Amino acid sequence: MPELHAGRKYAKISIRTAQIHLGRTSVATFVLVPGAWLGGWAWKKVVPLLEKKGHEVHAVTLTGMGERVHLASKDVGIETAVQDVLNVIKYNDLDNFVLVGHSFAGKVVAAAADRAPKMVGTLLYLDAFRPEKVRTPQGSFPDEWQVDGWNVPFSEEILDSIGKDVRGADRKWMLSRATSLPVKYFRDPVTLSENFDSVRKAYIFCTGGGDNVDEILKVKLDGPSKVIESGHWPMITRPKELVEDMLALAGNRK
Incomplete structure (x- = not known):
């Protein structure tokens, strides 16, 4: 019987290998x-779903948030975040990968892709800021939301405004994990070069994320898109649907 089990195991491996070579599995x-x-913790439900399908996943935590909250300061800004992402790429020897940026991190991943355009297979914006070639600062939060003039704490008010579908245990979990945001992340501008044009782009929009998705979709996008019926944090409230859309949009990487 051990030989039979081993045979089945190798048969499954051979079938999967054949599927990969035939292009049926990417x-x-x-x-x-x-x-x-x-922080990277926000992808807790998404990571195992992708890994179960055989994909490699790197959940990044930007400086000053999540388990790196002790590094927060008034000097932490977009350049810090871009280096965080570029270091993950460099020290994990990554190439032809899907770079996903959620919310404000849209401008972080755009800047990172601009500096490493040949390495990024697909740049995927998840309900995110979408910088143009030359971008002025994205703006900031109201002064009354800021603490010590340089960071913004997470609050139930923010959660209720763009994440009404985050409920129960998920709500408690998110409120217990979310950390203050160095406001320089929002104030810093992003300037993109001609490199950015060569990067394949894709988009996922959330209907309850604060933007008018119908208006956005009236404008011709420079890549395929999907829409999720969720608030601003589908990785927490709709992880399975999000993974399906991410995989659909990740196809045909260069």
């Missing part, structure tokens, strides 16, 4: 960059 690498207030 194994991808995902670099997941969370938005404001979040």
Whole structure:
């Protein structure tokens, strides 16, 4: 019987290998960059779903948030975040991967892709800021939301405004994990070069994320898109649907 089990095991491996070579299965690498207030922990439900399908996943935590909250300061800004992402790429020897940026991290991943355009297979914006070639600062939060003039704490008010579908245990979990955001992340501008044009782009929009998705979709996008019926944090409230859309948009990487 051990020989029979081993035979089945090798048969499964051979079938999967054949599928990969025939193009029926596309194994991808995902670099997941969370938005404001979040760390790599926010992708907790998404990572195992992707890994179960055979994909390699790197959930990034930007400086000053999540388990790196002790590094927060008034000097932490977009350049810091871009280096965080570029270091994940460099020290994990990544190439032809899907770079996902959620929320404000849209401008982080855009800047990172601009500096490493040949390495990024697909730049995927998840309900995110979408910088143009030359971008002025994205703006900032109201002064009354800021603490010590340089960071913004997460609050139930923010959660209720763009994440009404985050409920129960998920709500408690998110409120217990979200950390203050260095406001320089929002104030810093992003300037993109001609390199950015060569990067394949894709988009996922959330209907309850604060933007008018119908208006956005009236404008011709420079890449395929999907829409999720969720608030601003589908990685927490709709992980299975999000993974399906991410995989659909990750196809045909260069």
